[in-house]
Amino acid sequence: MTDQRSQAEIVRQSLKRRYRKERRFRAYGIMAIAIALGALLILFTDIIGKGYTGFVKTTITMDVQLDGEMMYLDDPTDERQIKMADFVEPLVQALIKEIPGATEDDRKQVRELINPYASVTLRDALKANPEWLGTTQTMTFLTHTDVDVYVKHAGDDAYSIKLNDQQKTWVDELLERDVIETSFNDVFFSGGDSRDPSKAGILGAIVGSLLTMFVTLILSFPIGVAAAIYLEEFAPQNKFTDFIEVNINNLAAVPSIIFGLLGLAVFINLFGMPRSVPVVGGLVLTLMTLPTIIISSRAAIKSVPPSIREAAEGIGASKMQVVLHHVLPLAMPGMLTGSIIGMAQALGETAPLLLIGMVAFIVDVPDGFFDSATVLPVQVFLWAGSPELAFIERASAAIMVLLAFLISMNALAIWMRKRLERRW
Amino acid sequence: MQPANLLLLTLVLAIVAYWLGYARSRSLAMPLGGIRHLKSLPFYYGARAALWSGIPALIVLGLWAAFQGKVIQMIVIGGLPEGIIPATDGEASLLLSKISNVASGALPPGFVEAPIAEAAERLQALRTQSRFLMSGLVISVAVLAGFLGWLRIRPRLNARSQVESILKWVFFACAALAILTTVGIIFSVAFETFRFFGKVPFTEFIFGSHWSPQTALRADQVASQGAFGMIPLFTGTLLISAIAMVVAVPVGLLSAIYLSEYAGRKVRGVVKPLLEMLAGIPTVVYGFFAALTVAPFISDLAASMGIEASSQSALAAGAVMGIMIIPFVSSLSDDVINAVPQAMRDGSLALGATQSETMKKVIFPAALPGIMGGILLAVSRAIGETMIVVMAAGLAANLTANPLETVTTVTVQIVTLLTGDQEFDSAKTLAAFALGAMLFLATLLLNVIALKIVRKYREQYD
């Protein structure tokens, strides 16, 4: 008894020190979580901070005098004349008129404020409306990227402003008079890639991604589900089945770039399929996503209780009927959830697509599965590698669009899991 | 007809076959006194006809679509006149791209030599022919096989068991695709790797300490043969992975411990999905973050402390990669820690141990094998990670252990060697496959060991 008493005393004395350790250990845990969540927060603020201006475009609105003589054009319906005509001059003249104090001598500096593609816009407008020749039209054009950068980031040291002081004064004044305005960047969502940041858009990449994902989905989902059914329901217990399982588990952990090598060697070099097309991208991503889909589908099949199977077998259904009529419908929500998560992974995947040539600079929006295309994450990669900060801004904006897609896909998966999945 | 359209047509034919089969089984059954006298339901007769029509046609279509490109290329090359038949594969591919550019109209025929323009025409003609042939063949196979299947419908025929066994084989084929993929990976890297070792000795590749794959364009230039020693790449990969692990393992492990042992249900409900979110962010986004935010930050910070740091330091890529791997480590550790039976916790707590003592002295040692397995999987993921290092690590193959210097990795070199203009069978491109083979072997080994450890660990407590 005395022994017990003194021991209790020792314990009591040690407590303070031990609780200090306990608190320290707990603090480490909190710190770890803080680091992880802090990184997430910094990542998001960084990307949003860099990219939200990508959703803003800078335009200039002016009265353009469409003088035939100035443009060397008397018949806008004539293709040859249109090709030879000068569409820059009317823009320069219109802008000189907008800027008080600017003269004919400043034309070079004035011209540097207008987007190089503005003349194309003007040409297309005139082609569409030949009757405009000889009139004066109020039209809106993109400004030059340098102006765009100045308007959005004048105070930011990271950006180098390429305008000279004269041009800055002009732009300030035009801003004041609302000749130069900022608005929602619809160009970003309606165009393909471009050498000019102001003109660059992600529609081409989005369409490319959708085409690639479509191929991936229609191949990987049925094949993955079929493989899962075979392994869970029909596969005999033998070495070969074990071998298949080992293969699937290992493929799930093989680096994605290896699938790119496979695609390059097999689909392109061996089969002679074209480079940088959505079909090949989809095939590669299918092989990459399959293990994920198979593993989650098997889990879904496993979660269907054996009582259901026994009930169906008890009334004389064949094994295949049991599977197709009872097990599959009950496992479907789980399979769909797993597949959405697999597709989300595939949508964000970049490395294997670099190897099969989906890094080409492609201006046009792809119009088919065999048309050269790029995808959203690769577009981010391409822009992120550009020395021009205006492209970095677009890359951040594209990341936001990509993350929006991914978050909605994951949210859909979570929603489905909550709503559709049955618990036994 | 385009393959995609042909695919649709095949499906339509299969559906037609289904209805015909269905109708025939019913009409055969009527005189006998109804479908009760059929061996199977009419549905199965229809399905059988559809499978008969669809499967052979799809196989033909798949094979044709896969191989037509290569076959046409070979015919075109073979048909070229004596003087310009390419000597090497590299020349052949250059020539082919020229020919197909002419054929697609991207290059006016007037710009190239007459034989090439002719070849382009032949290419165009062959393509059209191939498409016609393919359409004809696929459609006739579908119709013929469907008709045969339809013809052989008898009331005594057990259509159900036939359909089921075909389906079973289809399912089996889908599962076996995993093996095919592995075989494909092994062959595609092994073949090119052996060719590489024909040009560069194996020992030089494995033990060489100098990597500069820039082969000269002309053979008479100095250093026409690049250096292919993979040690700097290997150490670079290890350096970056090690940095990643230094970040990911403590943070991931401690947050898993906190979440499973201390956090209340509410905190867990918020923090866990947020951590998983970290796992769902595409690697290209991490690469962007590493290259444009973390790397400049580190080099500025180092500069302000008077240390020199590269703007593409291994530290930046490694740290960001570590952040990416945190949720991976934490979710694996979480599984493993939760697999330790509650009885262990109770036993320790009942002796008057505090929670942290229980964790450190009982749960953690018990979970250690499983955690090691998880860490090995994380390492395998780190060395195979591509985008972060492509964007944030450099190309310079330095042999260094200084995290503030630039290093390059195996994956970076694979991407660099295989994107952009390339000759098909130069040592440069083949080197990429050899690197891929090494990467595949290394990750495979890690995965096999890790999965084995984890499985053994699970069995211990099941």
Added chain:
Amino acid sequence: MNSVNTTITSEVTQPDEVAVPVQESKPAETIIEEGKTVGKPYSDDPKFKLRDVEVFYGDAPAIKKISLDIGRNEVIAFIGPSGCGKSTFLRCLNRMNDSIDICRVKGSLQLDDHDIYDPKRDVVELRARVGMVFQKPNPFPKSIYDNVAYGPRIHGLANRKSDLDEIVENSLRKAGLWEEVKDRLDANATGMSGGQQQRLCIARAIAVSPEVVLMDEPCSALDPIATGKVEELIAELSESYTIVIVTHSMQQAARVSHRTAYFHLGHLVEVNETNKVFTSPEHELTESYITGRFG
């Protein structure tokens, strides 16, 4: 007996005052009244003084107003049908229920006149004084030596290696295991037989010299021979420890305990000297149970 009420802070109630057999043979009256226990629930030298203890899992009550004294150096057995709350009640005594989020404990539980559930109460110290042995043997996946040394190490009870060796040897001797394992103290404990594992767990528990040892069906996973050994051990330990044992086996309760408490659906129905419970139980339900009419 009705006077077993809520006067928790009152002086120790004299056992002979309360041990008035009120239950005459009233066969129809088998319904249990809340907080009403027949027999001798109180002790004149209580180690534990438990009054009006209630336990809830979420909103569902698992223990309903139980009052009981556990005497110093007494062996008391808790018996009753499955799900009657005897284990839950046992786990209140060293607050092992704390780790279950939804579990709430009400009432007064005192160990040596100090409240167990006092928020200021230190649970580590409490558990060092009130050890526990579980239903399934749960040795840590460490060596035999490390298992026994675990408690003394974390509590800092040994200053020198030789002290620790002594504690380990003494504990193993007390648990009757020393002769069997002295040559393989470094062997992993998970390789021992079930009975050895359970005795190891007892050795582990007594290595910290607790005042009370709680045993939650310690023999339910053991074969008869191992059970016999553990029971012998309990009898020996009763000389220096207070032992509370939950058991499914009435024979075991009869063999090892001084007093026996019968639980039924969260109520403490009857507490009496063990031989009285098994020879002439006062309560109808107790009788039904020990004669095997249910359980």
